[in-house]
Amino acid sequence: MGELTTNDGTKLVYRDSGGDGVPLVMLHGWGQTQEMFRHQLTGLSPSRRVVTVDLRGHGLSGKPHHGYRIARLARDVLELVDQLHLDRFDALGWSMGVSVWWSFMDQYGTGRIRRFVAVDQPAAVAAVPWMTVEEQQDSGAIFDVAGLMELGAALAGPDGEKTRQDFVRGMFSGDPDPEMLAFVAEQITSTPPYAGVPLLFDHCAQDWRDVLPRIDVPTLVIGCDGSHVNPGSQRFIAEQIPDARLHVFPTDVASSHFPFLENPAAFNAVVEKFLAEEAEI
Numbered sequence: 001m002g003e004l005t006t007n008d009g010t011k012l013v014y015r016d017s018g019g020d021g022v023p024l025v026m027l028h029g030w031g032q033t034q035e036m037f038r039h040q041l042t043g044l045s046p047s048r049r050v051v052t053v054d055l056r057g058h059g060l061s062g063k064p065h066h067g068y069r070i071a072r073l074a075r076d077v078l079e080l081v082d083q084l085h086l087d088r089f090d091a092l093g094w095s096m097g098v099s100v101w102w103s104f105m106d107q108y109g110t111g112r113i114r115r116f117v118a119v120d121q122p123a124a125v126a127a128v129p130w131m132t133v134e135e136q137q138d139s140g141a142i143f144d145v146a147g148l149m150e151l152g153a154a155l156a157g158p159d160g161e162k163t164r165q166d167f168v169r170g171m172f173s174g175d176p177d178p179e180m181l182a183f184v185a186e187q188i189t190s191t192p193p194y195a196g197v198p199l200l201f202d203h204c205a206q207d208w209r210d211v212l213p214r215i216d217v218p219t220l221v222i223g224c225d226g227s228h229v230n231p232g233s234q235r236f237i238a239e240q241i242p243d244a245r246l247h248v249f250p251t252d253v254a255s256s257h258f259p260f261l262e263n264p265a266a267f268n269a270v271v272e273k274f275l276a277e278e279a280e281i
Contacts, residue, residue, distance in 0.1 A: 004083050006076050011062035014053035014080060017045035022114055023086050024275065025051045027077065029095025029121075029257075030203055031164070031188040031196055033059030036094065039264030044272060051089075053080055055100070057195030059187070068199035070096075070206055074103035081112065088112055090275055094119040095257065102208045110217050115275055119222045120229045120257055123212065123237055125204040139209065140233025148204050155200070156193045164188050171257035173226035180261055212240035219244040220274040222267075226255025245274070 004012045015034060024044065028036045034052035041050050054061035055073050067073075077100060081089060091113050093101040098121035105113070122140030124131070126148050131139065143151065154163040168185045219241045223234030231248045238246035247270050254262040 004080055006056075006079050008064075008067060008072075010056050010064050010067060010076070012053055012056065012076060012080060013060040014051060015041060016084065017041060017050040019045060019049040021048045022275075023049040023051055023084075023089040025053075025077070025081060025086070025089050025091055027053070027091075027093045027097030027100050028055065028058070029097055030200055031058070031167075031191045032095075032184070033187045033190060035059065035183075035187055036258070037260065040260060040268060040271075043264055043268040047272065048090075048275070051080075051084065051086075053077070055097075057199060058191050060190075063192055063195050065194060068195050069202045070099050070103045070199075071107065073100045073199075074107060077101075077104055078108055086112070088114055090115045090117070092117040092119065092271065093121065094260070095121050096203050097121075099203055099206060099208065102211045103206075105215060106208075106211050110215065113217050116215065116217050116219045117222065117271055117274065118219065118237065119260070120224060120227055120234065122229055122233045123209050123240070124207040128207075137230075138233065138236040139207070140230050140236070142228065143204060148201065152197045152201055156197045160193055161189075171228050173251065173255040176256060177262075180258070184258065184261070209240065212237060213242065215241045215244075218274075218277075220271070221246050222259070222270065223248040224254050224256065224259050225249065226251045227257045229257060 002014050026037045028034055034054050037052050044050050056067055057063050091101050098118045124139035125142050127136040127141035127144045165185055221234050221238040221244055223231040225231055238244040249259050253266050256262055260267040
């Protein structure tokens, strides 16, 4: 466990498995924590160095009353990789963590990133009215603007706890393992509404479609048939990123937004195979 204080005074808590090889920096999703990757920190680290972090407002990291924008989170990640002297690393994002990496690439380029793994994140979460219906579908938009506003108000309101629990449940298909569902539901409680609501609004308001064709590093896009994120949106993303690959887990392997928790062995095998390929060339 390590700590970093950002240039605006926010404490970030991270884990670094140490070891040799190209580091893998993993970013979690909205309202969650680096504990999402507990099976990867152990399952992938024997062959590589794995770094995870609680983004600001999440987990054990600081929860200031400022900075809840994707661009600021990307700056936090830049400061983290700078502190760890990571001149060359692999990047993996899940859900909002993918958006943080897209913002990182948009602002700071891809020069330090060797390979990129994007897990189950739409290119645009909000179905804004200036998109065509086809564009909304391709982007994987989950909410219309009114629905996003209603969700934010509910999360910030007196029944926010129930809204959070319903939000988590909606990310699982069928009957999830009760312990896994309870774990995810518990992790989301670490993000207070004053942090989570403005960050969710900023996150959902972003449209990353213009960034995708400019990603010039080997990329793997991972989706899941049982996720609330339409797998078709992951196919669209893989088509927009030059030479990107796509892997969609069928429901008999994983049936949620959390394939790395649901079936860590299958998830780790897919990620490890992709990350190891360049070493064979």
